Amino acid sequence: DGGITQSPKYLFRKEGQNVTLSCEQNLNHDAMYWYRQDPGQGLRLIYYSQIVNDFQKGDIAEGYSVSREKKESFPLTVTSAQKNPTAFYLCASSISGDLSTDTQYFGPGTRLTVL
């Protein structure tokens, strides 16, 4: 999985709880991304970061938050404000964030289920 680790692999959450998904990369990549994947739908971008201490909202950022305090780490918090959080979450990284020349390397994913 290209030097990107995500943990845990499976996560169960009760309604009303916040949970944090871990993403770490040892590829020395500048850019990191969080996607959500639902059955029958394409990956949808939640947040992305092109440099440490900076990140941008993607297409479905509501109910999620991120931080980028270190180059190798980009944790995602799913808050209680996210109405339908059950999904497969994928973290990715790329060398510079210019996807016209780079490709994205994905982690193995975290499957989040709300009970």
Added chain:
Amino acid sequence: SQKIEQNSEALNIQEGKTATLTCNYTNYSPAYLQWYRQDPGRGPVFLLLIRENEKEKRKERLKVTFDTTLKQSLFHITASQPADSATYLCALADTGGFKTIFGAGTRLFVKA
């Protein structure tokens, strides 16, 4: 709105045949297009990238075409093997290249 369409029906083919998967897009002028492979419960793996000024790209048994007039990309796997069974995703990005949009993918089954 921007839209990417991949055949939602699974593609079943016999080992040794050529598999052809389609990616169509609307309301978009991508600078490039990528194909990824995804196995169940795992993250996508990059396969090929083709730019808008390229008509065709090859890598081993894989071939991708990109027709910006038809707004379509075709992904071919020649001499297919059961190990090629997976879901294949196409993804587009614009000139800025900081964000990509993904299709839902097509599931390929190769029978021995």
